Amino acid sequence: MADLTTSFCGIKSPNPFWLASAPPTDKQYNVERAYREGWGGVVWKTLGEGPEIVNVSGPRYDGIHAADRRLIAFTNIELITDRPLDVNLCEIAAVKKNWPDRALVVSLMVPCEEASWRAILPLVEATGADGIELNFGCPHGMSERGMGSAVGQVPDYIEMVVRWCKQYTRMPVITKLTPNITDIRYPARAALKGGSDAVSLVNTVSSIMSVDLDLFAPTPTVDGKGSHGGMCGPAIKPIALNMVAEIARDPATRGLPISGIGGITTWRDAAEFIALGAGNVQVCTAAMTYGFRIVKEMIDGLSDWMDTKGYTSIDDFRGRAVPNVTDWQYLNLDYVAKARIDQDLCIKCGRCHIACEDTSHQAITAMVDGRRHFEVIDAECVGCNLCVNVCPVENCITMQPLTSGTDPRTGRPVGGYRNWTMHPNNPMAKTAAERESR
């Protein structure tokens, strides 16, 4: 059995699966149910300063569904906790006492003033919580009041608030970043500069889920009007993975602990975040979709995969994919792959053919010798991977690299190495001496 325990900027947890700060972590009742099902840690729903937050009483969530009503993306226009601060603090203290082996981090969002932070930090510290997470991510409502993503979008503010926190508490500080920004490295660098012990990302993505064509209003619609919300769930995972990778490979933030968040639904998603350098992961939508029990599959699947691969601890594979994330200009333009269709697996649906024929390179047959037969024409195939993605049968179409000879499409020999920086078509191509390393 692989060892799943983690120590994330000093916070110990029996497994890398934490619940992200959100409704699942808003109360003692929920959090203890989550621990009972096996969650390694939680980030408590964001606390603020009084008077209490008021949420809309109309619909505050909405979703995008696949054909089978599988939730692909979820959105919300909810604010931070709407329960009194002292109730939350009491419950946090009680939970920590009942569950000493689990991680309990408290998410915070107060106005961008030193006094506000100075006031709330000792109260949180007194609960015995393991750390704090600064919510600089929430893209709706709170941002209009100068908090949440309004802070997360200004690196100087991030640095300033983190510095106050480091000054007024001994607890580890995790800075939660918003993806609603052009280059995620700037806020991460600012957090590190302020002294943050870690970053967590991503919070939700600003979005309008759909438009109600009877009301002509965005959804979710509150009394005829809608406001942009924060999108999460499986659809945002690629955005989150990229941002995690950007921070992991940025020399300026190298080694900064990262808590990966965004669309994590299965053990596989979690393993991918960890491979890109995350020290643990946080989950919200999957738990809100299926309930806390979902973590059992995550724990078991991750452990089983690690056993098969011979990894005995999370650190054994953490960050292993980071060195393979590079810039486009360093990709090998002499690498040639062709699609291959496994005729034994092919169900002859023809989707690969029509996709390639209509929209790409006319490289897949439909008829051969009067028979319905789908086969790749190497002289046309550019190796784009479209057919692989439209085929309903897993592993029926695969991309196979050519290892010798010439590419029947270009007539060029395969197996060499030329990236864009050295390509003859690039007017800026550097000579061998000027060339950057791969």
Add this chain to the structure above:
Amino acid sequence: MTMAGEAEGAGGIRADIACGRLPLDAYLDNFSDIHPALGRHEAKIESDRCYFCYDAPCVKACPTAIDIPLFIRKISTGNVDGAAATIFAANILGGMCARVCPTETLCEEACVRNTAEDKPVTIGLLQRHATDAYMAAHATFGQRKAPTGRRVAVVGAGPAGLACAHALALEGHDVTIFEARPKPGGLNEYGIAAYKAVGGFAQHEVDFVTAIGGITIETGKALGRDLSLAGLAADFDAVFLGMGLSGVNALGLAGEAGEGVVDAVDWIAVLRQAEDRASVPVGRRVVVVGGGMTAIDAAVQAKKLGAEEVTIVYRRGEEAMNASPYERDLARKAGVLIRTFLRPVSLGFVDGHVDHVVVERTRLDVAGRPLGTGETLTLPADQVMKAIGQTIGDKAPFAGGVALEAGRVRVDAAFRTSMPKVWAGGDCTGVGEDLTVVAVAQGKAAAASIHAALAG
């Protein structure tokens, strides 16, 4: 090869019971897997159909309460071994149950997809997918706790006994199973229809269960003949009875022991043990009396051996049959004729060999009991199979110790019998349906109770 009587009877033709009625490859075809295993792709697509229901109705419908949505989700994420682990943790005979459970009246009947589109998630096939993959790659399931030095005797190596033994072995107790027959497995080995458990699966599964260690099986040892209850209770810390049902109900007609009249269960056992199906004799015209799973299995297998006409006669209406609509359908597809509201009133013999059955039409009285109407008809038959229910059989093994009630072993909610240190589960008890999965559930529940008693 005809081994039939020579004289001509009411059927107008000589009684005809024969082996090898079919060309050889027809046997292979007829006795191949009734539900071929799902491939990886099929399993993936099917697993995607599960909604991961909250408090899932399918789990409630499973006597062993397997966490079905969890194992299906594990299949969908590529964690097939983990799926099997979820199954085996609840039901160590999950492989056999995946093959023989009447899922249409259990988990799959409860699946919410029935409401959505009349097509449940094929839970049984998915369970088989996971357990087959696991059993192909692993010798056993589970890790024994440190030995406790406690010894438990289990009587009967059927599903109840095996499940009880595995659960006790897991806890570190040592188990000796005493089995009267030459092979372990109980009805999994001797009773289940041949096309449900092909390829020696029953024995493979026994090996898988016992490979956990701490379990010894002694075959050819019968309670009541070679062993006594008092002796076992003295020699062991606890005793579990999982003896199933060894007797069958009689028709109560003259000549019942005559040639050509067989107990369906015995006849199926011969078929199951035959190396070569072509060597099993079957009548040209077969009449099966009964309305349960055994009647269906006997009739279908008779047909698959090449019987020309197979008729099931049942004394009530079809909806009262114990065999589910799915099973009745299976029989009809195999070419079996199901005739209802008929009961046998006499057997006709020619030269000592059965020749026909006289049946009387019935109707139900106000209390729902079948009454004879006096109108009779004659069904020609070369072979008559009795499948009107099993009984506990010889009561000698229980004498002086374990109380019976309504012909079965009386147990309390924790599967304790009336005798101290003795538990029972499976078909031999008066509780629950007579199904493999129920026997497993009871064997496991009894083991928990035994373990608690040994620890306490």
